[in-house]
Amino acid sequence: MTGGNLHGGDGGSGGKGGVGGAGGDGGAGGKAQVAGFADGTEGVGGAGGEGGSGGVAGDGGKGADAAAFSGAAGGNGGHGGDNGAGGAGGTGGAGSTVGATGADGFSPITGGNGGDGGNGASGPAASAGGAGGAGGDGGLYGNGGAGGDGGDGVVGGQGADATAAGASGENGGDGGAGGMGGAGGMGGVLGGHGGAGGIGGVGATGGSGGLGATGAEGVTGGNLHGGDGGSGGKGGVGGAGGDGGAGGKAQAAGFADGTEGAGGAGGEGGSGGVAGDGGKGADAAAFSGAAGGNGGHGGDNGAGGAGGTGGAGSTVGAHGADGFSPTTGGNGGDGGSGGSGFQGVKGGAGGVGGDGGLYGNGGTGGTGGTGGIGFNGSTTIGGGNGGDGHTGLTGGDGGAGGKGGALAGHGGDGGTGGVGGTGGTGGSGGTGTSGIFSSANGGDGGNGGDGGTGGTGGVGGLGGQAQAAGFADGTQGVGGAGGVGGTGGNAGNGGHGANADVGSGKAGGNGGDGGDPGVGGIGGQGGAGSIAGVEGAAGVAPTSGGNGGDGGNGASGATGVNGGAGGSGGDGGLYGNGGDGGDGGNGGKGQVGSTGPVAGSAGGTGGTGGTGGQGGAGGSGGALAGHGGDGGDGGSGGDGGTGGTGRNGANGITGADIDGGSGGKGGNGGTGGAGGAGGQGGQAQAAGYSDGTQGVGGAGGDGGTAGIGGDGGDGANAVAGSGERGGDGGHGGDPGNAGAGGQAGAGPTSGGNGKAGSGVTTGGNGGDGGDGGSGAIGVKGGAGGAGGDGGLYGNGGNGGDGGTGGKGTVGDSGATLSADGDRGGAGATGGVGGAGGDGGAKGGNGGLGGSGGTGGMGGTGGDGAHGADMASGSGANGGYGGYGGFGGVGGAGGTGGVGGQAHAAGFTDGATGAGGDGGQGVPAASGPGETMVVKELTGASLVRHRMAARAVTAEVGARAGLAVKAA
Structure with a gap:
């Protein structure tokens, strides 16, 4: 009643509902009648009653609205009932709505804040959690209340036991989904902050995480900030992560938009279950988007769950509201990383990076998840052979980089491919995105993932292309290395380096090393170097053609196995140089012969050494006179194995009115049983430029005990320049039958005189023949x-x-002290x-x-x-x-x-x-x-x-x- 100093009385709280009943609403507070006195507080909504057996739980009561001050919180929802069908969790009561400004004489800034929404209750077995209550709206200048959090889902019910011996039991119930977060309350009409969205509840086993609620927008006024968006809830085991909520939008220049909620992480895969995908990061209206959630990891054994896919990064929109600088376009969020696969399962792909807003940069693509290891082979009953091991799966591909903003943001980098599981291929690197319009750099391409044991390396991602002179193309991703060969298995090949549109290509990955003895794994081939393309975009100097990437080196062979060949060098772009070929891998040594079965019997013959791998060919020079790449050297043969042949150097390229490129050097032949032949030098294409030198023949290997020394390789013939010397013959083996010294390789024959314009005296000299090897004792x-x-x-x-x-062999001693010895050989x-x-x-x-x-x-x-x-x-x-x-x-x-x-x-x-x-x-x-x-x-x-x-x-x-x- 009216009086000089009266406070309003407090409103009573609502009563708690009985089993299955709703909670009572809170009572309104009494209103003060004189300035300087306080209104009564609002009554809180009562809690909802618990659900009975098989019954539905009651909802929480609504908090009372306030006439001028802050509303009271809504009551929490009741918990779900016991097993049976199972009752849903109660919904949290809505927060109160704050009304207009205070009574006459009160400052207009006293508008109350909205009450927070109640939290949703957890459900019973196999039921979803209750949703969080919405936050109350703010009064004039008051802030909106925060939304309540969603209740957690509950684990599914246990399956019933089998009814008869040998029968299967029933499946367990599904887990309940997490409740949704409550929406944040609106800010007051004259500038309250929007309330934060509630966080989604965690899903139970098999259930999805609840979605994060959207943060409320700030209301138009002098100084309003937008509320933050809630984060998406993490998925339960096997459930998807919730999406992040959007931030509220500011309503005036100089104030900040609310931040975006991040996507929730994907849940882990259960035993035999699929892992959940990461939630998507919320998009931003003007600022940077939030990162996508990471994918969950694969489940345990059983059928096996695939690794979750990383959530996509958010897409950033246009620049900010009126009054904002146009340079405030946000950056795209990064894509989440793919989850790793469990045993025998492919890793998840990385999420795509978000696009940049005006002038903003694209987000980086997420890294692909690692592929799982292959299954072990199972053993059959009765001592039989084990089953074949499951092949490991491919690593996840790296996510593509986001696009640069529409007014010259930089392209995002591609994610790196995941590592392959044992026997699995590495994931490909994601492609870097091109820069946009007038002044942006291209994003870098992701590197290819390494192959798992015995698996191929992933391909490198392509670099994004610059869009204007003076800006850089993104670099190309390097090819992943080939996996090492397992026991008796082949090693993986190296991945291909990414080709470049304008910039230099990247090197191919190296081949993996061969496996251990048994059959013995072949050394992996080096990945081919990338091919650089044409010259840059309009305005770029024509000398900017990239160089070809170098070929990877071949790996060494295992015992008794050939080495891998070197990869070819990439071709050069306009005016660019060709890449060098990779060197061939060395051949493995021969296997040791077995011991004789009985004392005095002959042991087995040792295995032949593997041949050295061939060197990779040099890449061609660019179309307007780049230099040819050098040929790779041949690998050395293992003991008794032939050396690999050196590859020819590539020719320089003819130009219409410019200097021709020089030819690349020929690779040298490897040493071994027989020396490898030297590679031919590339030919110059214009007067004043040099032919590449010829490769020298490899030296012959020395003969083993009673073995013959290897012949030297031939020196390479020259087309116009001087040939190289032939390789020397190997030395003969030790006594026994004794090996003959190897014959030296013939010197090369040099061809006709030089090109038109060269002096006629430029015909090359023939190479010298190699020297013959010395014989072993008693051998020529x-x-x-x-x-x-x-x-x-x-x-x-x-x-x-x-x-x-x-020298002659030494004669045997006499049979007795007085007898003559044998004559020397x-x-x-x-x-x-x-x-x-x-x-x-x-x-x-x-x-x-x-x-x-x-x-x-x-x-x-x-x-x-x-x-x-x-x-x-x-x-x-x-x-x-x-x-x-x-x-x-x-x-x-x-x-x-x-x-x-x-x-x-x-x-x-x-x-x-x-x-x-x-x-x-x-x-x-x-x-x-x-x-x-x-x-x-x-x-x-x-x-x-x-x-x-x-x-x-x-x-x-x-x-x-x-x-x-x-x-």
């Missing part, structure tokens, strides 16, 4: 390799020297010297014949090879004949080689090689046209003879050149 040395022929005007290469013969003959190469077709000098090898003790020195004739033409000198090799102790000297014949007046026949000196007590053989040597020369004397012969050759060659010039 290897022959020297022939010298290569000269190109036009070029000189022939020198023949290689023959290898030294092995004869020394082996030295190898024959290699023939000199022919001079070039227009007058190159013939090459020197190689000297014969020195005979082993008691063995004859090898014959010197004939010097090559000079070629017909304007005039050239014949090559000197090689000297005969020294005889071993007691052995005859080798015969000298015949000198090459001159083919024009004024030029000199090559001198005939001298006979080699005999061993002690044996005269030397005579070379044709030479006096017999009666005095044994020392090694130093022989060196002087050879040096003198070569000096004469050089002198004669110089004079020949002067004669050509004079002519």
Whole structure:
């Protein structure tokens, strides 16, 4: 009643409902009648009654509305009833609505806040939780109340036991879904804050998480902030995460929008169940979106649950409200990461990054989840073979990056692909998104995931493309590495590096290493390097064509297994250079032979070593004169295995009115049983540029015990430049049958003269032949390799020297102390010297014949090879004949080689090689046209003879050149 100092009385609270009954509403507070006195408080809504057995629980009562001050909270909903059908949880009572401003004389800022909504109750078994109550609206200048949280869902009921022996029991009930969060109350009419949305309840096993409620918008006024959106609830086991609520929107410049609620995380997969997906992050009207929730992890064994997919990042809209700077466009939210798969299951994909608003950047794509390991094989009954192991699954793909904002935001980066499970392929990297319009950089491509054991590496993601001069393309993702081979399994190949539209391609992944012995795994092939595309967009300098990525290296083979081949280098873009080819992997060693079954019996033969992998080819130069990439080197062979061949260098590319690119270098052959051949150098395409050098032949491997040494590989032939030297022969093996020294590879033949515009004197010289390997005890040395022929005007290469013969074997001791021992074995003959190469077709000098090898003790020195004739033409000198090799102790000297014949007046026949000196007590053989040597020369004397012969050759060659010039 009216009076001088009266306070309003408090309203009574509503009574609690009986079982299954609703709670009573709260009573209104009494109103004060004089300024300076307080209104009574509002009564709280009563709690809802509990549900009876099989009955529905009562709803909570509504909080009383306030005339001027804050309303009271709504009552909480009652809990659901016991098992049976099961009652739903009660809904929380709505918060009170705050009315207009206070009574006359009160400040208008005293508008009350809305009451908070009550929380929803949890349901009984197998039932959903109750929804949270809505928050009350604020009065003038008052804030809206927060929405109540949704109740948690409850675990499903237990299945009934089987009714008879051997019968199956009934399935358990589904878990209840979490209740939805209550909506936030509206802010007061003159600027209260919007209430936050309630959080969604957690789902029970098998139930979905409740959705986060939307935050209420702030009401128009002088200084209002928007309320924050609630986060989405986490999914229960196997349930999806709730979506985040949107933030309330500010109503005036200088005030902030509410933040967006994040998507809830996906629930874990139950035993045999599928993991829940992550919830989506809420979109923002002007600011940055929230991140998407992560996918849940896969469930336990059983059928197996797939890893959840990461929630998509939010999409950011246009720029802010009027009065906001247009640079305030938000960034897209990042995509959630994919959950890992459990055993034998693929990992979840990463979520897509959100797009940027005006001027905002795109969000980063989420990383793909890791694939699960394969199942173990099961064992059959009765001691049989185990079942095959389940193959591991592919790692999840990385999410794509979000687009840049419409007015030049940067593109988001692609997510990295997940790692494959054992035997599974790595996920592909996500593609980086292009920048937008005038001034944005492209996003980086994600890297490919590594392959699981025995699995292939994932492909790298493509980089986004810049849209204007002066801005950068995103980098390309690198190919994932191939997985290592398991026992007896093949290793995975490396993933392909991403191709570039403009920038440089990335390297291909390396191949995995081969598995352990058994059958033995093959080394993985290196991934191919990426191909760089054409030049940049309009306005970009035409020199910006990217370089091709390098090929990955081949992996080594396991025991007795070939090495993997190197990957090819990528081609260059316009003006870009080709990438280098990867090197071949080394071959594995041969397996050890088995022990003999009984004492004294022969053991098994050791396995052959694996061949070295081939080197990768160099990438082609760009279409407007990029340089060709180098060929990769061949891998070395394992013991007894052949070395891999070096790959050819790529040619430089012809340009219409520009300089041609240089050719790439040929790769070298690998060493091994037989040396690999050298790769050919690429050819220059314009005057003034160099051909690539030729690869050298690989050296022959040494012979094992009683094994034969490997032959040296051939040096690569040159198209116009000089050929390379042939590889040297390997040395013979240890005693037993004893291995012969390997033959040196022939020197290359160089071709015609250079391109138009080059001097006619640019014909290359032939490469020298390799030297023959020395024989083992009692074995002949290897022959020297022939010298290569000269190109036009070029000189022939020198023949290689023959290898030294092995010493004789030691005689056995006498059977008794007074008996004579056996005679020692004869020394082996030295190898024959290699023939000199022919001079070039227009007058190159013939090459020197190689000297014969020195005979082993008691063995004859090898014959010197004939010097090559000079070629017909304007005039050239014949090559000197090689000297005969020294005889071993007691052995005859080798015969000298015949000198090459001159083919024009004024030029000199090559001198005939001298006979080699005999061993002690044996005269030397005579070379044709030479006096017999009666005095044994020392090694130093022989060196002087050879040096003198070569000096004469050089002198004669110089004079020949002067004669050509004079002519």
